Amino acid sequence: MFYKELYINGEWVKSNLDEIIEIENPATRDIIxxxxxxxxxxxxxxxxxxxxxxDQWKGTPMESRILYMEIALNYLKAKKELLVNMEVAELGAPLKWAERAHVVGPIIRFENYIKLVKNYKFSKKLTHATIVKEPVGVVGCITPWNYPLGQIMQKVIPAILTGNTVVLKPSQIAPLSAMVLAEAFHYAKLPKGVFNLVTGRAGEVGNALAKHKLVNMISFTGSTAGGREVAKLALDSIKKVALELGGKSPLIILEGADxxxxxxxxxxxxYDNTGQTCAALTRMIVPKKYLGQIETLIIDNSRNYIVGNPNDANTHIGPLASLKQYSKVRSYIQLGLDEGAKLIVGELPKSENELGNEGYYVKPTVFTNVNNQMRIAREEIFGPVICLITYETIDEAIEIANDTDYGLSGAVFGPDILANKVALAIRTGSIAVNDGKRDIDAPFGGYKQSGIGREGGLQGIEEFLEIKSIFNEVNPIINI
Structure with a gap:
């Protein structure tokens, strides 16, 4: 898993710098x-x-674009075992979770984008005009480490299928699956320049992409602070910007809920993905009179989660992805204790000095006695840390849920009619009611500081298109 070259203009080439970024296994601290x-x-x-x-790619017929993508898709399917092992090693994802969430899920996304573009209408005739949807141009994709291949699929595949060309900058913490994707495109003989991969550090490679005048769009997933910086750079030249950022999502439990x-x-x-999920339901907003029952259920159910070696098939929770992330999560747990919250699950992890050569493990952590003004209730921790907040009226629960800079996800549990009514009152990009299942064709994205734009489904395709109005009584010839 030691890669020596970048992928530029259809070829593997040496970087301008003779330097490397080492990839650490967060469970063992070994360089892998x-x-x-x-x-x-x-x-x-x-x-x-x-x-x-x-210019050449945007004029390539959709049937041809799909054929290239299908060849690359089949290559990735053949590399499934390699990809699973990569995500266990570079991210510390437990074996079963790595397969389901980090490999099988992204492959299904790839397949679904191909299905969606086959039937997508790139033009629409009005009474006196034709609305045409055209590719944006050169798209800079900047992706995070928490779902390395999954977030790449949400950007690169719809961008290329809709006629754009791409420069991808993956996270320096977990870039290995991006290399396998480049191999897949090379195997498919994707035309030169359509896909390019430059690994490196965000402040250098990512910022250079955001500033470049030939880049027409930036699609970024990461922290809200990172998205704000990249967007400012991109807007100097008025690029199109899509941002999928942080969250502090509420789970409201109503009276009468299961x-x-x-x-x-x-x-x-x-707890899944060791809490490193932007849409994680990290604020559990519960009726005050049910607090004791819910605390007991949390304590009992948390015992079922095994923390340990991600290569063990019985493990549910692996390490955090890096020492930086470990230190950040530990500091928030300490902060919660300092703010007066009470731990009912978990403990304060070891300090960096005490950690020695151990992996970056943090046990599931749940705070009670939390109010919504505490920093642990307002700031994204990005670890397996939950805050329990009580309410007395439904209006108060809604107010607490909406009293946040974020609006990415959420959930409501309770009697169906009331739960749906509450769900509609929450300002968030997606929300589950009771045991509502995710739909691959549904768009994903946030309100407020959780982002701009959507990924997934038809809306995820349309992010990479510009809209042109043609005023002509004769239908134009459309070649998308």
Missing amino acids: GSVPKGNEVDVELAVKSAALAF LELAVKAGLSSC
């Missing part, structure tokens, strides 16, 4: 791979390559 440390010069080459390829079902859903949302 490396990628080149790209820089602004590499970005320049990649962007120029994408810009030169754009408490066991609600608690299990909340714990799963926050």
Whole structure:
């Protein structure tokens, strides 16, 4: 898993710098791979390559684009075992979760985008005009480490299928699956310049992409602070910007709810992926009179989650992805204690000095005696940490849920009619009612500081399209 070259203009090439970024296994602290440390010069080459390829690619028939993508998809399917092992190693994802969430899920996303574009209408005739949807141009994709392949699929695949060319900058913490995707496109003989991959550090490669005048759009997933910085750089040249950012999502439990079902859903949302999920339900808003029952259910159900070696098939929770993330989560747990919250599950992790060579493990953590003004209730922790907040009236529960800078996800458990009414009152991009299942065709994205735009479904395709109105009584010839 030691990669020595970038992928630019259809070829594997040396980086302008003779430096590497080492990839650490967060469970063992061993170095298990490396990628080149790209820089602004590499970005320049990649962007120029994408810009030169754009005119030809946007004119390539959809049937041909789909054929390239299907060949690449089949390549990834054949590499499933390799990809699973990569995510266990570079991210610390438990084996079963790595397979389901980090490999099978992204492959299904890939398949679904192909299905969606086959039937998508890129033009619509009005009374005196035709509305045409065209590719944006060169798209810079900047993706995070928490769902490495999954977030790449949400950007790169719909962008390329709709006629754009791409420069991808994956996270420096978990870039290995991006390399396998580049291999898949190379195997498919995707035309030169359509897909380019530059690994490196966000402040250098990501910022260079955001500033480049030949880049027409930036699609970024990461922290709200990171998205704000990238967006400012991109808007200097008025690029189109799509941002999928942070969250502090509420789970409201109403009177009459199935408490066991609600608690299990909340714990799963926050403990899976070791809490490193932007849409995790990290604020559990509960009726004051049910607090004792819910605390007992949380304590009992948390015992079922095994923390340990991600290669063990019985493990549910692996390590956090990096020492930086471990230290951040630990500091928030300490902060919660300092703010007067009470731990009913978990403990304060070891300090960096005490950690020695141990992996970056943090046990499931649940605070009670939390109010919505505490920092642990307002700031994204990005670890397996839940805050229990009580309410006395439904209006108060809604007010608490909406009293946040974020609006990415949420859930409501209770009698169906009332739960749906409450769900509609929550200002968030997606929300589950009782045991509502996710739909792959539903868009995902947030209100407020959780982002701009949507990923997934038809809306995820349309993010990578511009809209043109043609005033002509004769239908124009559309070749998308």
